[in-house]
Amino acid sequence: MPLKNDIVFADHPRMLSGKYLSYGHTAMGMASGELWCNLRTSTSLEIFSNNCIAKFSGIRLEEVELLSKQLFQTSSKKQAKVVLKSKFLEFSFNVIMRMIVGKRYYGENVEGMEEAKRFQDIMQELLLNLEDFLPLARIFDFQGVVRKMKLLMGKMDPLYQRLIDKRWKLRNETSQTNREREEKTWIGTLLSLLETEPELLSDVTKGIKSTLIGAATESSATMEQAMSLFLNREEKMKKVQAEIDARESGKSICWMSKISQSFISKKKKKKDLPKLTYPQNVIDETLTLYPPTPLLVLHKSSKDCTIHGYDVPQGTMLLVHLWAMHRDPKLWADASKFMPERFEERESQGHKWIPFGIGRRGCPGAALGRRVMGLVLGALVQMKKVRAEIDARELGKIIC
Numbered sequence: 001m002p003l004k005n006d007i008v009f010a011d012h013p014r015m016l017s018g019k020y021l022s023y024g025h026t027a028m029g030m031a032s033g034e035l036w037c038n039l040r041t042s043t044s045l046e047i048f049s050n051n052c053i054a055k056f057s058g059i060r061l062e063e064v065e066l067l068s069k070q071l072f073q074t075s076s077k078k079q080a081k082v083v084l085k086s087k088f089l090e091f092s093f094n095v096i097m098r099m100i101v102g103k104r105y106y107g108e109n110v111e112g113m114e115e116a117k118r119f120q121d122i123m124q125e126l127l128l129n130l131e132d133f134l135p136l137a138r139i140f141d142f143q144g145v146v147r148k149m150k151l152l153m154g155k156m157d158p159l160y161q162r163l164i165d166k167r168w169k170l171r172n173e174t175s176q177t178n179r180e181r182e183e184k185t186w187i188g189t190l191l192s193l194l195e196t197e198p199e200l201l202s203d204v205t206k207g208i209k210s211t212l213i214g215a216a217t218e219s220s221a222t223m224e225q226a227m228s229l230f231l232n233r234e235e236k237m238k239k240v241q242a243e244i245d246a247r248e249s250g251k252s253i254c255w256m257s258k259i260s261q262s263f264i265s266k267k268k269k270k271k272d273l274p275k276l277t278y279p280q281n282v283i284d285e286t287l288t289l290y291p292p293t294p295l296l297v298l299h300k301s302s303k304d305c306t307i308h309g310y311d312v313p314q315g316t317m318l319l320v321h322l323w324a325m326h327r328d329p330k331l332w333a334d335a336s337k338f339m340p341e342r343f344e345e346r347e348s349q350g351h352k353w354i355p356f357g358i359g360r361r362g363c364p365g366a367a368l369g370r371r372v373m374g375l376v377l378g379a380l381v382q383m384k385k386v387r388a389e390i391d392a393r394e395l396g397k398i399i400c
């Protein structure tokens with residue numbers, strides 16, 4: 001059956017089950033696009049591997065601790081209102097930037113204030129514009145959105161270029177120890193890729209940009225949404241607290257790192273760590289009802305193909321209507337209800353649940369995103385325990 005136009009909306013899993021997704025469509029993501037494809041070599045896959053993510057667990061724990069301290073300070077004298085959106089964004093940027101370049105860009109201990117300020121200003125502007133930056137607006141370019149985004153991306157380029165040049169110079173000049181330290185960051189790993197494939201320099205820059213924006217905005221939007229769902233449904237929050245309490249049998253020793261480890265991928269869960277099923281289900285349900293990328297990113301067919309009986313010519317753009325799929329009453333019981341319990345039968349969710357996309361261009365940061373979100377939510381619903389752990393550590397009573 002021929003298609004009527006060159007933009008296809010897929011709003012049913014059957015549309016996604018054809019061979020369309022299996023032969024390497026091209027994501028037309030705003031910053032990554034085809035370029036990320038080139039980076040999907042063993043080196044870039046390594047930076048998203050479970051081992052690599054585990055290596056950075058200390059960074060995540062430190063950042064959650066700093067976030068918690070900020071919240072304690074704000075409310076130390078009396079109850080205070082806190083805008084979590086900005087706190088989550090700054091937290092997410094710090095986590096991801098420490099993994100990428102080993103530096104914080106917000107809050108205390110910021111190295112190089114001038115560079116940090118430039119970075120913060122660009123991010124602020126970018127995020128304000130990102131809210132308008134829906135794929136459809138981009139196709140028809142309402143209000144010159146594309147031009148605005150290109151301008152901002154252009155402003156980011158020198159910043160990233162300087163970061164990369166600095167690291168590249170250090171790699172070539174410094175001692176073995178410094179070099180090894182550099183290699184521990186993502187940028188170090190990606191730069192080692194350039195030694196064998198120097199033509200990938202511009203892909204590395206663009207890959208880092210898209211990773212950063214996606215990682216920070218998507219995780220923080222989900223955390224914000226989950227907190228708002230929680231605050232309006234006390235019984236769900238209590239259930240999460242109870243599961244964490246039961247798992248720790250009331251002890252508050254080093255539990256943050258244990259919580260963090262509990263959010264690793266289901267298949268890799270360590271035997272000695274009881275599952276934290278309900279908090280995980282809360283995150284998954286938040287991603288069902290409020291996917292941060294409700295239309296995924298634009299995809300384009302790299303060859304002629306047939307989806308669900310329709311002939312799709314090469315170059316057709318595909319928008320996946322994830323929002324509609326995740327709320328389709330034919331696919332889900334009580335489709336619009338916040339019901340983390342539906343994930344108790346996890347295996348049956350299949351292709352109808354794809355907040356991270358699917359296939360070769362699916363989100364490579366899904367495992368990392370889950371861990372970060374799990375840790376933050378776990379900490380926020382158990383602030384007393386976090387405080388006890390931080391105090392005990394500062395008094396030298398525990399080491400973890």
Ligand code: HEM
Binds near residue numbers: 027096210222293297
């Ligand atoms: C709640 C957390 C997150 C959600 C819901 C999410 C969702 C997505 C989605 C839907 C896509 C497009 C997939 C497709 O169209 O098939 C994507 C792509 C991507 N995500 Fe995420 N993401 C999250 C966190 C992260 C994190 C933490 C990172 C990295 C540290 C990351 C890095 C990327 C990259 C690099 C791409 C582009 C992949 C490509 O073009 O091949 N994401 N993400």
